[in-house]
Amino acid sequence: MTRITIVTDAWHPQVNGVVRSIERTNAELERMGVTVTMLTPLAFRTIPCPTYPEIRLSLTLPGRFAREIAKGQPSYVHIATEGPLGIYACRWCRKTGTPYTTSYHTRFPEYVSARLPIPQSWLYALMRRFHNSSEGCMVATDSLARDLRARGFRNLMRWSRGIDAELFRPRPDSILDLPRPIFMNVGRVSVEKNLAAFLDLDLPGTKVVVGDGPMLEAMRRRYPDVVFTGAKFGEELARHYAAADVFVFPSRTDTFGNVLLEALASGLPVAAFPVMGPADIIGDHPVGVLDEDLRKAALGALGVSREACRRHALTYSWAASARQFLTNIRLANGEDVGQPLAAI
Template sequence: MTRITIVTDAWHPQVNGVVRSIDRNNTELRKMGVDVTMVTPQAFRTVPCPTYPEIRLSLTTPRRFAAEIAKGQPSYVHIATEGPLGLFARGWCRRQGLPFTTSYHTRFPEYVSARLPIPSSWLYAIVRRFHNSGAGCMVATESLARELTERGFVRLMRWSRGIDADLYRPRDKDFLDLPRPIFMNVGRVSVEKNIEAFLDLDLPGTKVVVGDGPQLDALRRRYPDTVFTGAKFGEDLARHYAAADVFVFPSRTDTFGNVILEALASGVPVAAYPVMGPIDIVGSHPVGVLDEDLRTAALGALEMSPEACRKLALTYSWQAAALQFLTNIRIANGERVANAPKIAQPSAAE
């Protein structure tokens, strides 16, 4: 049996794209008969991350970590994050002589530089060394692969994302009884998401922010006309998505943007900056508007077809993404994979 141990510093109860992606990927891998075990902060004593207390940093020792990862008797190891557990996993694999893969989920240097006066070039040197020491580094988009290649990253492999199209689907717009049009953002309410760029826009109707995070209380005080719902989950979250008229994605630092797919699957067009993530998903498809003037993008997206949004979202599959992940791991470990599937999402030009 194929046994994969995934090591991640980001895990429940955190609510973010990294956790959701790994969780759903694991579900599909298990359907394929893969034995997946996890090493997460839940197994260790933790302390809150400075400036971001919702993230817990694990406190452990090489010996304690080795005992935990050995429980899964892994034939393959995948390291999802560059945090304390990721570093312990890297050291353990090197001592065992076991190849490992990594994934680049977050633009960590930009994330840290937004909070602390540390040059991003220093941070990229650290992150590059971490990922280049593995047998392969998985990235979600072609534009991220190009950027990291220019920064000296090697052995990059594509691992896309999927969408739960049964949960996220067009629904009754009357779920939210608010002046229209409704412009919505969903995600972490934190500085790197650049939410103020959305909230500062002069737009008709109502702005709605769905999510929780360290900036929530401050933004509620600063923008009293915006509807802040707090975090939503499952059916409740899906109903909120579907009730919007435009999904506004102001982030300039995300590497993909799972929330973009969730909005599109709900039949809601997207307004965003022409940056990594939106370029890869929306591109030139008639499902949204990408513009450095976010107000222009938001108003223009009102003219997009909900049917086209849904159609594009349905081209993304978690089953395909999980198979891509598994194939990457086998290739990185030197296996010959017959008829290796080339699972790629549509390019912006298609």
Template sequence: MRLLIATDAWRPQINGVVRSLEHMAAEAPFHGVEVAFLTPERFRSFPMPTYPEIRLSLARTAAVAAILDAVRPTHVHIATEGPIGLAVRQVCLRQGRAFTTSYHTRFPEYVCARLPVPRAAVYAALRRFHNGGRGVMVSTPSLAEELGRHGFRNILRWTRGVDTDLFRPRRERALDLPRPVFLYVGRVAVEKNLGAFLSLDLPGTKVVVGDGPSRAALERAHPGVRFLGALAGEPLARVYASADVFVFPSLTDTFGIVLLEALASGLPVAAYPVTGPRDVIGTSGCGVLDADLRRAALAALGIPRDRCRAYGETFTWRESARQFFSNIEAACGAA
């Protein structure tokens, strides 16, 4: 298989889409797959309104068609619904190429959090986008059920993994702060519902790792919270291992790779009982899901860290890649 992955989300962005695709590329040789990427690096771009950290590409269909002709992929996967994804979809339909897609982000909820747009209209546009392909990959059963109710067809499961060598329990403490330490890792943006966590009356210290358009306002509103900015690799892993509870206030995430990173680090999770946390935590006993986030955060303090680590080790990128490449081949057939 010679696979072209088209994605609007790419470095230097730090998010679950980019990390998932990077891991798929790293695992590809073990599955006999050659991967090429079509990313914003190929095009001129401009900052997205309200979220300048994300750049939107000026991807013309003629340029995309020329790239596909040069790469000559046997299979095409469209990872995002942005300008690159739209252009590749149009070219594939015009050329009669089969393709698959993936649903990483709750765009209807994200758009409606910023603009007065009817949610049904956004779902209709996304349904048209994804139903044009041979299959749409989603990360959890509850998301598959939800999209099915919205009319999405040919839904395929694609779970995620975690690097358990990097994210692991550690003896040293990178955070010398009053305990317990309640940690959040992720984008600092309105759709992450971060204010619900930062406004909680909790003992110890709240720590935020990540950056985004809401950071300055949240820092002003919550001067007692420690904002560490964006971290990756060893510095991030050390912070995870130094915290006591991972708090995930999002109501809109489709999965949450940060949940797996926390669990692999031996960190129990506190979250709302919604898609993402509900699927990842399930009946594992490694987190507390409650409509009262403060109650969940305090209750999670009593969960054994070794239980969280053992559960986190069950999620591997090798299995995630097997599902990913198998889905593409099953949906689109041989070259």
């Protein structure tokens, strides 16, 4: 029996792409007969991360951590984050000889340097050391792989993402009674999401921001004409997507952007900068507009076919994502899995 322990510093009550990706992958792996054990901050005492209190940093000692991870009796370990638990997991795996992989979800150096005066080169050196010690580092897109390889990262493997196309779908009715067109963003209201680049645009109709985060109240005061709904989940979130006309994604630091797939599956065209994430998902497909002039992209996206957006999103699935994840683990640990399609 395959037993995988996934170690992550990002977990509930956080709401982000890392948490959602791990949850959906776990569900698919279990359908495939894989036993998955999670090791998260919920097992330890935590403190809030400075400047980002929604993130909880685990406080523990090596002996306590070793006892917790051993409970899962893992045949493989996957380390999803580079925080305190991720560091402990690396040390435990090396000490016990347990094979492990990592994944690069977040452009951590850019996020930290947006808050603190720390050179990105120092932070990338730490990240490189962390990930290069594993048998394989999983990345979501080809552009991220190229970027990391140029920075000295090794053993990179592709692990794409999926979409719940039954939940996120076009709807005949609209939950939003607002002046049209409706330009929407969904995600954390925080500095690294670059929301001002969207909210400062001179656009017709209404701007809507769905999400919570440390800058929510400040943004509400700064942009009184913008509709801030707070966080939405499940059916209510899906209905918000479907009620909009264009999804505007101003982030320049996301490595993938799960929200892009959620928007496309809802029939919502995307306007974004031509950067990592949007360039990989949208690319040359006629499902959005990528431009350094974000206003031009947003207005241009109004003419994009909603049916084309939906069709493109349906090329992604969580089942395929989970199979790729499992293949990566087996490849990294020397198993014969046939054609090594997941390796890059």
